[in-house]
Amino acid sequence: MAKPNVAIVMRQLITQIQQELPLHLTEAQLCHGSCLGCSKKMIEMLDDQLSYWQANLDVQQPSLADLAELTTLAQRTAKILKRNGWLN
Template identity: 60%
Template sequence: MSKPDTKTAMQALITHIQQLIPLNLDEAQMCQGECLGCSKKMLEMLDTEISYWQYSADTPGLKDLKHLEKIATRTHKILKRNHLIE
């Protein structure tokens, strides 16, 4: 079994992120009660990165994959901490 190229790996990562993290949360839903990290800013940053890689002609490198994974992981932790996901 051969390893996927980075473009295929990026698309797989994006699909996985979209399944785990709700990118379309309403601002009113995110910004109520005590906030332990800004869910809104993290979701905006993650959405921007995903949009860039979905429509970019650039070929991602391993560093780009790791960067997107890191943003997604941090976003997931903050959303979980703020009780927006389980």
């Protein structure tokens, strides 16, 4: 059985993250009241990484480590968003 192409898996991961996390929230929406971790900073970091990979996937082949890093960042972001009431 052939291994999946890492670039294809990265594209699928990017799509999944964009569908599952509310990356469209503005600073005004995110920054109200008390927070347990900064949702705004996490979304910014994750959005930067997503933009980077979307722009460079045709030029640069991601590694398995790149996939793992993006997955970890998305999971950490989701955890903070959930803790702050933005995800169920």
